[in-house]
Amino acid sequence: MAKRIMTVDDASIIRLMIKDILVECGGYDVIAECSSGREAVDKYKELRPDLVTMDIVMPEMDGIQALEEILKFDPDAKVVMVTAIDQRESLMKAIRLGATDYIVKPFEADRVMAAVQKAFGVA
C-alpha cells in the first residue's frame, strides 16, 4: 500500500517539486499540501499521514512550532524538515524535538528519497 505523505511549504513550487520526486519514485501518495504551520497541524490531526515534509520558515506558524504541535498530538509522527537555512542551531533544535531527518534547499531528488526512506526504515 502506498505511503501517505503530506507536504508543507509556503512556496507551491517546492511542494510541486517534492510531489514530483515522490510520485516518480513510486509507492507514495501525496494526500495533502499545506502552506503554513497552522494549516499543517490541523490537517495532520484530520488525515494522520504516514510522513510530513515540513518547511521551517513559513507565515502564521513556523515549521519548528508545527513540529512541536504535531509531536504533542502524535509522538510517533514522522516529520522530515526542509529548510534553506543551513544553520546548525535550527536544525539541531528540530532533531532534538523529534524530527526524523532534514533536507537543505536546494535539494537533489536522491537526498529527498534518502530522507523519506530512512524515516520508513528502508535501507
Next chain:
Amino acid sequence: MEAKKVHRALQLVASLSIDKASQVFSKMIKVGAKIELEKVYVADISRATEELMVTDDFDVIGAFVDLVGDMPFKFLFYVAADDSLALTDLILHREPGVTKKFDLYVSSTVQELGNVLASAVTNVFASDFQIQMKPTPPQVVHDFASTVFGEYIMEAAADQNEILMIESMFKVVRMDIKCRMFLLPKGDTQKTLSGIIGAA
C-alpha cells in the same frame, strides 16, 4: 576612517554572501550561473530611486525578505517579469519556453529564490562572523522596478537620507537572465557592525 572600515567589512560580507548565493543559485537551476557583485555604495535615497527609474524601468517580480536577528537587514531580489517565466522552467528542470503565462508557480519561483538567496546571506553571517540572523517568509511583489524599489526603501527613508546598497547582477550563462539583489542595513545595524569592526 571608521566609516571606511565598515564599508570594507560590508563589502567583504557582500562578496562572501554573493559567492555563496551564486553556488546555491547554480545548484537550484541546474545550469551555470554567476552572480557578480557590482557595487557596494552609500546612496542618497531619492537619487538611488531616480537612477533605478532610468536603468530598470521595466516590469519585475520581486521578493522582499526581512532578515531578523543580531544585525537586521532588508533583502530584495527581483527579476524582469518576462525572465521569471524562464526561471520557473529552469527550476522545474523543464526546457525554457514551456511556461508562457504568469501563474502561481511563477510567483512561487521568485518567492523561493528570494528565500534561498536571503538564507545564503544569513549563512555567511552565521558561519563566517558568528552573527545570527534568520529570514522571515518572503513577500512577493509584481510591479515596475522603481515602484518595488521605492517600497523596499520606504521604511529606511523615514529614518535616514542615505542608505548603503549592495547591488549585484545575476547571469544565467545559457539564458542571460539578469536579476538584482539588494541588502539594506536596518536600524542600528551599521553602528553595530562598526562596533564589531572597531573591537577587532
